[in-house]
Amino acid sequence: MKRLWILLPILLWGQEDFISHFEYGEMLYANPRGVSCAECHGTSGEGQIIVEYRDEKGKQVLKGSDIRQNTMSDMVRALNSYHQVMPRYYLTQEEIQAIYDYLQKKNKMNVAQNAKSDSLE
Ligand code: HEC
Secondary structure, three states, X not given: OHHXXXXXXXXXXXXXXXXXXXXXXXXXHHOOOOOOOHHHXXXXXXXXXXXXXXXXXXXXXXXXXXXXXOOHHHHHHHHOOOOOXXXXXXXXXXXXXXXXXXXXXXXXXXXXXXXXHHHHO
């Protein structure tokens, strides 16, 4: 028992920074216990074409929406309800927050990067 007390701080310390909040969100976005968000919303939430097909009305395009501007409450609402295309997920509030924070940070990084490459031209 005494040994455990010596080990405890090491165990706690080891777990804290195992992966960052950003990496956790990135991981959940790619693998949210179901179909990856990226399959329909693109790698940074910018949205993308899921499928193109033809029917009696002609060419149809099914797209995953751009979710970069969505708020945390949009995210919670979207993930906790049923849709025609988007699957229903069973993520906790913390998991949704991690995905939300990931998208926010990722897009801030993208904006910064674009500004940098623009100034080089
Ligand atoms: C199979 C494709 C698909 C997958 C996978 C998917 N979505 Fe969606 N999502 C959609 C489509 C299409 C819409 C818009 C229409 C609707 O409500 O179905 C949408 C809507 C949303 C919205 C609401 C946008 C708005 O304007 O209100 C959010 C937020 C969202 N998705 C986040 C996610 C996240 C986070 C994941 C992963 C956990 C995910 N989606 C996975 C297809 C998908």
